[in-house]
Amino acid sequence: MIELKNLSKSYNKGKVKAVNNLSLTVQPGEIFGFLGPNGAGKTTTIKMIVGLLKPDKGSIMLNGLCNQGHPLKCKSMIAYIPEDPEIYDRLTGLEYINFIGDVYGTPAKVRTTLTEKWSEIFGLTNAINQSIKSYSHGMRQKIILIGAIIARPEIFILDEPLTGLDPKSAHSLKEIMHEHCKQGKTLFFSTHIMEVAEKLCDRIGIINNGELMACGTMDELKYMSKNSESLENIFLEITEK
Numbered sequence: 564m565i566e567l568k569n570l571s572k573s574y575n576k577g578k579v580k581a582v583n584n585l586s587l588t589v590q591p592g593e594i595f596g597f598l599g600p601n602g603a604g605k606t607t608t609i610k611m612i613v614g615l616l617k618p619d620k621g622s623i624m625l626n627g628l629c630n631q632g633h634p635l636k637c638k639s640m641i642a643y644i645p646e647d648p649e650i651y652d653r654l655t656g657l658e659y660i661n662f663i664g665d666v667y668g669t670p671a672k673v674r675t676t677l678t679e680k681w682s683e684i685f686g687l688t689n690a691i692n693q694s695i696k697s698y699s700h701g702m703r704q705k706i707i708l709i710g711a712i713i714a715r716p717e718i719f720i721l722d723e724p725l726t727g728l729d730p731k732s733a734h735s736l737k738e739i740m741h742e743h744c745k746q747g748k749t750l751f752f753s754t755h756i757m758e759v760a761e762k763l764c765d766r767i768g769i770i771n772n773g774e775l776m777a778c779g780t781m782d783e784l785k786y787m788s789k790n791s792e793s794l795e796n797i798f799l800e801i802t803e804k
């Protein structure tokens with residue numbers, strides 16, 4: 564469960580208000596889609612949730628624990644897929660996976676089974692022993708995703724995870740997202756792909772200029788916007804106000 568209360572963050576000594584008094588809750592077992600134009604404040608919000616940025620104001624509770632009071636416990640509950648897949652590129656794919664497995668305490672057998680399964684699905688089997696330096700952008704994303712899967716967290720936070728993935732891998736990722744939510748885990752992701760958000764999410768939040776403009780199920784958003792049927796139209800209507 565993720566509970567954000569009155570979250571605010573600004574940059575450049577208050578000149579850029581990136582997130583302004585944002586409150587929302589994501590229940591266990593829920594897929595929550597976070598939408599907004601470029602520069603709306605999605606990544607800033609996500610970085611505060613995972614503990615990479617400190618909010619100016621407000622609180623973040625993860626499964627009932629405050630992420631500032633219990634930073635390590637909170638981090639151990641989360642797997643985070645960042646916007647830019649910049650990782651330790653001197654390691655091989657497998658060394659990276661084992662490093663993540665050690666950090667999260669995943670048993671060796673589980674680690675091996677999941678790594679074999681997902682490197683096969685993502686077409687990384689032949690590259691797993693190569694240095695990450697030689698990986699393409701999409702391959703880096705995939706190795707980070709495998710790391711997140713073997714971490715087996717309670718909460719997945721993904722910042723534009725589908726960007727740069729080929730259609731087959733994107734399809735597999737959507738299946739993983741579904742699977743984890745069925746197990747009662749919480750999933751929060753940002754995206755610019757309206758069709759994916761519409762199909763995959765239980766609830767959707769739309770942020771613009773740092774403020775949460777709308778939040779709810781697809782039906783609730785449709786009801787709010789009155790004229791719009793598709794999420795794309797709802798998004799355009801809300802963000803152009």
Ligand SMILES: Nc1ncnc2c1ncn2[C@@H]1O[C@H](COP(=O)(O)OP(=O)(O)OP(=O)(O)O)[C@@H](O)[C@H]1O
Nearest residue numbers: 574575579581599600601602603604605606607608
């Ligand atoms: N490190 C920083 N220093 C100063 N301003 C920043 C910094 N990071 C983000 N910003 C500003 O904060 C605002 C929100 O940025 P953020 O990266 O959270 O947006 P976003 O919704 O993730 O956008 P995108 O869809 O392009 O990824 C923007 O105005 C951005 O220019």
Ligand SMILES: [Mg+2]
Nearest residue numbers: 605606607646
């Ligand atoms: Mg971003």
